Amino acid sequence: MTTYTISIFTNxxxxxxxxxxIVFTRRRINIESLTVCExxxxxxxxxxxxLRHESREAIEKLVRQLRKIVDVLAVFGYLDDEIVxxxxxxxxxxxxxxxxxxxxxxxxxxxxxxxVHWGIDYVVIEKSGTGDEIMQFYQYIKGYGILEFxxxxxxxxxxTEKGLVEYLPEIGGWAIA
Amino acid sequence: MAxxxxxxxxxxxxxxxxxxxxxxxxxxxxxxxxxxxxxxGYPGGAIMPTxxxxxxxxxxxxxxxxxHEQGAGHAAQGYARVxxxxxxxxxxxxxxATNLVTPITxxxxxxxxxxxxxxxxxxxxxxxxxxxEADVMGITMPIxxxxxxxxxxxxxxxxIAKAFYIAQTGRPGPVLLDxxxxxxxxxxxxxxxxxxxxxxxxxxxxxxxxxxxVQVAADIINRAKRPFLLAGxxxxxAKAEEELKAFAEKTGIPVATTLLGMSAIDAxxxxxxxxxxxxxxxxxxxxxNECDVLIAVGMRFDDRVxxxxxxxxxxxxxxxxEIDPAEIDxxxxxxxxxxxxxxxxxxxLLPLVKKAQHPxxxxxxxxxxxxxxxxxxQTTIHHTGHEIKMGEVVSMLSDKTKGxxxxxxxxxxxxxxxxxYYRFKRPNSIVTSGGAGTMGFAVPAAFGAQVGAPxxxxxxxxxxxxxxxxxxxxxxxxxxxxxxxxIILNNNFLGMVRQWQxxxxxxxxxFVQMQNPDFVMVAKGFGVNGHKVSSREExxxxxxxxxxxxxxxxxxxxxxxxxxxxxxxxxGASVSAIRLE
Numbered sequence: 001m002t003t004y005t006i007s008i009f010t011n012x013x014x015x016x017x018x019x020x021x022i023v024f025t026r027r028r029i030n031i032e033s034l035t036v037c038e039x040x041x042x043x044x045x046x047x048x049x050x051l052r053h054e055s056r057e058a059i060e061k062l063v064r065q066l067r068k069i070v071d072v073l074a075v076f077g078y079l080d081d082e083i084v085x086x087x088x089x090x091x092x093x094x095x096x097x098x099x100x101x102x103x104x105x106x107x108x109x110x111x112x113x114x115x116v117h118w119g120i121d122y123v124v125i126e127k128s129g130t131g132d133e134i135m136q137f138y139q140y141i142k143g144y145g146i147l148e149f150x151x152x153x154x155x156x157x158x159x160t161e162k163g164l165v166e167y168l169p170e171i172g173g174w175a176i177a
Numbered sequence: 178m179a180x181x182x183x184x185x186x187x188x189x190x191x192x193x194x195x196x197x198x199x200x201x202x203x204x205x206x207x208x209x210x211x212x213x214x215x216x217x218g219y220p221g222g223a224i225m226p227t228x229x230x231x232x233x234x235x236x237x238x239x240x241x242x243x244x245h246e247q248g249a250g251h252a253a254q255g256y257a258r259v260x261x262x263x264x265x266x267x268x269x270x271x272x273x274a275t276n277l278v279t280p281i282t283x284x285x286x287x288x289x290x291x292x293x294x295x296x297x298x299x300x301x302x303x304x305x306x307x308x309x310e311a312d313v314m315g316i317t318m319p320i321x322x323x324x325x326x327x328x329x330x331x332x333x334x335x336x337i338a339k340a341f342y343i344a345q346t347g348r349p350g351p352v353l354l355d356x357x358x359x360x361x362x363x364x365x366x367x368x369x370x371x372x373x374x375x376x377x378x379x380x381x382x383x384x385x386x387x388x389x390x391v392q393v394a395a396d397i398i399n400r401a402k403r404p405f406l407l408a409g410x411x412x413x414x415a416k417a418e419e420e421l422k423a424f425a426e427k428t429g430i431p432v433a434t435t436l437l438g439m440s441a442i443d444a445x446x447x448x449x450x451x452x453x454x455x456x457x458x459x460x461x462x463x464x465x466n467e468c469d470v471l472i473a474v475g476m477r478f479d480d481r482v483x484x485x486x487x488x489x490x491x492x493x494x495x496x497x498x499e500i501d502p503a504e505i506d507x508x509x510x511x512x513x514x515x516x517x518x519x520x521x522x523x524x525x526l527l528p529l530v531k532k533a534q535h536p537x538x539x540x541x542x543x544x545x546x547x548x549x550x551x552x553x554x555q556t557t558i559h560h561t562g563h564e565i566k567m568g569e570v571v572s573m574l575s576d577k578t579k580g581x582x583x584x585x586x587x588x589x590x591x592x593x594x595x596x597x598y599y600r601f602k603r604p605n606s607i608v609t610s611g612g613a614g615t616m617g618f619a620v621p622a623a624f625g626a627q628v629g630a631p632x633x634x635x636x637x638x639x640x641x642x643x644x645x646x647x648x649x650x651x652x653x654x655x656x657x658x659x660x661x662x663x664i665i666l667n668n669n670f671l672g673m674v675r676q677w678q679x680x681x682x683x684x685x686x687x688f689v690q691m692q693n694p695d696f697v698m699v700a701k702g703f704g705v706n707g708h709k710v711s712s713r714e715e716x717x718x719x720x721x722x723x724x725x726x727x728x729x730x731x732x733x734x735x736x737x738x739x740x741x742x743x744x745x746x747x748x749g750a751s752v753s754a755i756r757l758e
Contacts, residue, residue, distance in 0.1 A: 011379050014326075015314060022319045064503040070323040070343055070380045 001052045003032075003080055004059050005156045008047040008066060009039065009073040016071055020047060023065045029053060033087070033153030044073065050154040078158060085156035089134045090116075091125045091141055092148035102144055111137045122147055198369050200330030201230035201361040204294070207337035208238060210371040213265055215239045215256065215628050217249040221269025222309055224296030226361035231267075241628065241657055244649035246273050248621035250280020251647070254289045255625025258608045259583060259633075261416065263290035263344040264625060270296040271309030274355075275316065279615055281351045282320045286612025287437060288410060290349035292340050293321075300328040300359040313355050322350030323380075327360040334371045342374035347382025348501040349414060382500060386517030386525055394472075394496045394513040395529035401470035403538045404430045405461075405493075407453060407482075410437035410611075411475015411500060417520035418442065418604045421474070424523050429534040431542050433461035435476050437611045440601035444580060450542040454482040455746045456593035460545030462744070462752040465490050467541075474498040475519040478508040479612065488751035498522045552757050553743055558598075564737035565713055567591055567666045570720075571598035574636065574664070577720055582634040583608060583626050587619035587643035590672035593742045595638045605630075617646030620663060624650070627659045634662070634724070641667040641693050648699065654729045655704035662723050663705075663731045665696055668738050676741045681748075700731040707731035 010016050017036065024031055035048045053059055063077045091113075095102060102123065107113045113127035127137045134151060198206065204227060208216070216238055220228040231240060243249045246268045253264025268277055274295040284291045298307040314326055323343045325336050340352045398404060412421050418441055425432045425448040432448045434441055436457075442449050451458030453465070465471065471493040476482070483489045486508060494512040497505055498519060505514040515522050557568035571594055574582075580602035586595040586609040601607060608626050610618040623637035644665050654661050675689040700707040707730060710719040716734070723732045746755045 015318065015324075018315065019318055026319065061503070061507060064505075064507075068501070068503050070377070073379050 001054055002056070003050060003052050005078045005080070005083055005085060005154060006047075006049045006051070006059075006063065006066070007076045007078070007156065007158070008049065009075075010045050010047065011071045011073065012038070012043050012045045013071045016045075016069075017047075019069050020066065020072075023062065023069070024049075024051075027058065027062060027065075029058070029062060035153035035155050048153065048155050050156075076158065078156065083156040083158055085130065085154050086128055087131055087134060087152050087154050088126065088128045089137075089149065089151040091127065091138070091146055092122055093125060093141055094122050094145040094147050096121045100144055106140075111140060113137055195368070197365040197367065198330075199226070199230065199362060199364050200327070200333050200356075201227040202233075203330055203333040203365055203369050204337065204356070204361075205230050205234045205238060206369055207334050207371055208265065209234075210373070211337065211341045212262070213238065215241065216265045216267050217241050217243055217252040217256070217625065218267030219243055219246050219249055219269070219273060221273045221296065223270035223298055223358055224268065224273070224294075224356070224361075226358060227267065227294070227296065227356065230361075239628075240267075241624070241653065243621065244652045245647070246276035247279055247617070248647055248650045248653060250277045250291070250293070251283070251615075251618050251621035252625030252628070252653075253291050253293075254280060254284050254287075254618075255585060255608050255622030255627075256629040257284075257289050257291055257349075257625075258622070258629075259605050259626045260629040261290075261414070261605075263292045263341055263349075264629075266291065266293045268293070268295055269309065270298060270313070271311045273309075274311055274313040278316065278320065279613075281317055281353065283610050283613040283615045283618065284351040285320050285322065287610065288349050288414060289351070290344040291351040292337075292344050293351060293353040295353060295355050296361075297326065297355045297357040300357045303357070313353070317353050320351070321353045324353040324355065326355040326357065328357050330360050330363045330365045331367065332360065333365075334369065335374075338372060338374040339377070342377070343380060347380070383502075383516050384500075384518040384521050386498075386515045386522045388525070390513065390515045391522065391525045391529065394498075394515055395526055397470055397494050397496060397513055398428065398430075398472065398526070399531045401494075402535075403468045404428070404470040404472060404535070405464060405468035406430045406432045406472040406474065407435065407476055408432055408438045408441045408474050409435045409476025411498075411519040412438055412441040413605055415475065415500075415519035415521075416604075417475075417518075417523055420520050420523035420527065422446065424527055424530070427527065427532055428530050429532075429539070430472070431535075431539050433458070435479070435482055435611075436596060436609065437607070438476060439596055440604050440606040443602055444600035445602070450539075451546065452596065454479075455484070455748070456597065456742050456744065457482075457746075458546070459549040459744050459755060459757065460542040462746060462755045463545060464541060466492065466751070466753045468493050470494050470496065472496045472498070473509075474523070475500070477501075477504045480508075483508060484746045484750050484752045484754075488753065549744065549757065554598075562737070565711070565716060565734060566740055567594040567668075567736050568598045569713070570664065570666060570716065570734050570736070571595050571638065573717060573720055575599045577724060578634060578636070580606075582606065582636050583630060585609065585619050585623040585626055585635060585637045587637070587639040588614045588616045589640045589643060590668075590676065590740070590742050591638055591640045591666040593673075594666070597742075616643035619643065620647045620650045621653070623661045623663070624654050624657065624659045627661050635660075637661060637663045639663060639665050640672060641665055641669060641691055641696075642671045644696070645693075651700055651703035651705050651731075659729060660727070661729050662726075663700075663729070664723070665731065665733045666736050667693065667696070667733055668736045668740065669693060670738060672740070673742070675739070679739070679741070696731065696733045705729045705731055707733065709733040709735065711735035
């Protein structure tokens, strides 16, 4: 099984998520994570989809089918070494009176995680990193009592020097000037 | 005082004071701007404002009232297949729209341009389970090339322009517009204007091939000793028949067609060697596995063409010329792909390929053709047994119409027989449901084709099963007076399923026998004349009567009950394993 990351640039249109997932569903390819956001270009959305599959050929065919969708501007398929990628996780950890104290130093320095909210008897810790790093932190913190755990989908940028505008010179100006 | 000339300013003021058109009327104007002449449709609640607008345009937009929305869809397909222009289907929301699902699926698989305009409830009622509301956008997403929901009248011209552009360019396909009652009824906020869509940033099909791809392919072709060309539907869609002929004649390469590619080349052309696939000809199937270069043009290596992919043309270098890049390497690995429009690609290849004849290689096709002719074709055409064979009827029809008719076939044994025994002389002469295999396709597609090609003889060839799936469309044919001819090859069986049960399910005939109505009486009940023939002596005269009849006509031919279609490549077997009996 290899992990693939697919970046899909689209017009910002209602229903497009549905059209994209149909391509996956029909080929019985499971989506591991999905993140959608606006890009630096006006009216252009970016879907980042990560998945695991044993056949590179199947993923290449999938990418070609995605490119066929009207309103899809460009699709790139990546292996992990071709991208810089990250995820974010939030951990709600209990800190009851008289309970085990959490070690902020270890959390900050060893795990690169940060307490982002202090509650009366809990804290919320944010940890960004690869999936493995997040799970390492999970193993560390779980002994303190995790009340809630949430993890975002993968986000990724390619390691090429090109920007989106070089692939798609026709699309509009900067969304955020 | 002389008449005061109108200034630009007061002209503008006057124009601005004119009431703008409603969304429904904007649709009519947009369709006219796209050159639409015919709409196949069926009214109902949510589409009534559009039908009201249509009332005022009926002199310019010819509307054919079908008997079921599926009929509208297939008729639009038939129209599109003979004209190359998008067929238009207009139906209401909810069940009206869901009845279009089969034709839309069919059109997607067979790359048929179609614009479906579907009524929808008021915008404010969307998502409330209102009367006749269905999530048509959701239902049709997997089966449309593109779809759009119109919620305001101002969106109409641009959406229609995009719809026709997307449906008719690249690899053609069905598009759907979900037209809310709100968008139909409200007035546009500005004067109507229409601009045809000529390009889109997010949809850019490649027409002209990359020269380097063409050169690689040409080099392979020039070194080939046993080249073989497979011509698909893409030739007809691209109107590349002349280019195909020129290419075949210059290179001496034998040409076979797919089911939907039939009529792309004259059946009597010396390079034509027959058709491919499960019930295709002997030589083209067997020799696919003996050629050294396989040139596939505008086709997608459907499993009915290839049989077992693991044993398909493994010895050959495959050149795949195709407008849809997703088809490259999808089923068959390609040595040299050329992405582009079939006409443009063949035009680019033609000056680069060398003249050749390949007489020995072509003689091999003749050898197989002779065996097939002796073992199957001749014994069918000149059958002397008591019962009429389906092939006799089609062969006689082919002779009588000189291969000039448009044959619209339904799905099943008779479909394979129609394509085996009709010798097509003109392009766009076979209209059939290939990819989806939709029973009930032929009758509505036939009158759609007749509307699209009023000067040609259109003949639907049906089985007794499929005919009954859309029998109600006889009413449409009678009302519109379209001179469509319908032949039912009646064997009182769902013949193809029965054949498979006989050959592969140990003769267990599970629910394939039909108790049929009196077809001629049914036709007459609808106001369509007809006749039933069961003896060979009467067959020729009956066909003459049908062909010469002024108006629609139904001919029922009682055929041999348990006739099988051969040759046949058993499902999942290699094309080399084709059976002659």
